[in-house]
Amino acid sequence: MKKVLIAATSAILLITLGIYLFFILPNEKNLDVIRNMPIENVDLNKINDGVYKGDFSYGSHTYKVEVSVIEHKLEKIDVISNRDSSHAKKAEGVISRILEEQSLDVDVVSGATTTSKALLKAVENALKSSPKI
Numbered sequence: 001m002k003k004v005l006i007a008a009t010s011a012i013l014l015i016t017l018g019i020y021l022f023f024i025l026p027n028e029k030n031l032d033v034i035r036n037m038p039i040e041n042v043d044l045n046k047i048n049d050g051v052y053k054g055d056f057s058y059g060s061h062t063y064k065v066e067v068s069v070i071e072h073k074l075e076k077i078d079v080i081s082n083r084d085s086s087h088a089k090k091a092e093g094v095i096s097r098i099l100e101e102q103s104l105d106v107d108v109v110s111g112a113t114t115t116s117k118a119l120l121k122a123v124e125n126a127l128k129s130s131p132k133i
Contacts (some may be wrong), residue, residue: 054126
């Protein structure tokens with residue numbers, strides 16, 4: 001009986017270790033890449049009036065934004081697609097920071113770092129594209 005218990009415990013530990021090594025650890029490394037990716041500031045003096053669409057994907061989700069520029073100022077940023085979680089909704093606070101500072105060089109929302117960075121990158125990508133409307 002003791003040998004069976006030791007074998008079962010060992011099997012459970014090996015399965016748990018395998019799950020961690022093959023599924024959880026790679027995901028954590030991916031999150032670190034997103035959290036540390038650079039966000040390039042965009043010279044608004046070079047951005048014409050219009051609405052710019054941008055997105056950024058990581059994992060199984062694509063974050064989408066529409067950025068309105070009037071007279072070289074960020075007037076409005078609409079989040080078109082975001083995850084449906086409390087962290088994701090909290091991360092949308094980065095949008096007001098962008099508008100207030102008129103810059104992408106803003107702090108991310110604490111507790112929602114990864115999604116904040118995804119939204120920042122989507123805004124950067126929008127401003128580097130051609131106006132859509």
